[in-house]
Amino acid sequence: MHIALIAHDSKKELMIQFCIAYSGILSKHSLCATGTTGKQVSEATGLSIQQYLTGSQGGCQQIGAKISCNEIDLLLFFRDPINRKSGEPNEHDLLRLCDVHNIPLATNIATAEALIMALERGDLDWRELVR
Numbered sequence: 001m002h003i004a005l006i007a008h009d010s011k012k013e014l015m016i017q018f019c020i021a022y023s024g025i026l027s028k029h030s031l032c033a034t035g036t037t038g039k040q041v042s043e044a045t046g047l048s049i050q051q052y053l054t055g056s057q058g059g060c061q062q063i064g065a066k067i068s069c070n071e072i073d074l075l076l077f078f079r080d081p082i083n084r085k086s087g088e089p090n091e092h093d094l095l096r097l098c099d100v101h102n103i104p105l106a107t108n109i110a111t112a113e114a115l116i117m118a119l120e121r122g123d124l125d126w127r128e129l130v131r
Contacts, residue, residue: 001073001119004063005033005041006055006094011078012037016044018078018109023047025120032066034059060094067097074124075105076112 003026007015019026019041031049033041038051053059066072075098079091091107098105104124106112118124 001124002030002032002066002071003074003076004066004072005031005037005049005076006060006063007034007037007078008080010080010083012040014109015076015078016041018076018112019045019047022113022116025116029119032063032072034063064094064097067094067101067103070101072103074115074119075103076115077105077107078109078112079107 005015005019015037023045026045026047031047032038033049033051035051035054035057037055038049041047042049042051052062063072063075067075075094077091077094095105095107097103104115106115115124
């Protein structure tokens with residue numbers, strides 16, 4: 001599966017810790033991320049991650065385009081709903097695209113863990129049937 005990773009600045013460390021904890025599962029899949037998130041996660045975990053531009057420079061739009069083209073199967077977007085900065089990625093467009101294209105989406109660690117465990121069990125293979 002193709003998994004995209006995005007994290008607001010205040011959630012990058014959480015994303016890194018999540019990816020360290022689940023690196024065994026994530027390593028079996030194709031990963032991409034916005035620039036800074038991808039760089040930090042890759043350096044911390046050794047995972048191979050295709051890195052796009054930073055979120056504020058268009059990386060979120062690049063991932064959104066991949067969602068629109070059915071090239072993303074799962075989005076992990078750790079966002080900070082309280083302390084969001086103006087330069088951080090705008091989540092509304094990505095949330096809408098995930099809804100339009102039936103992409104499983106986690107915006108917090110609890111949902112991300114549920115989706116990763118479902119992925120490991122094979123419960124998310126339904127996406128292959130609708131392609």
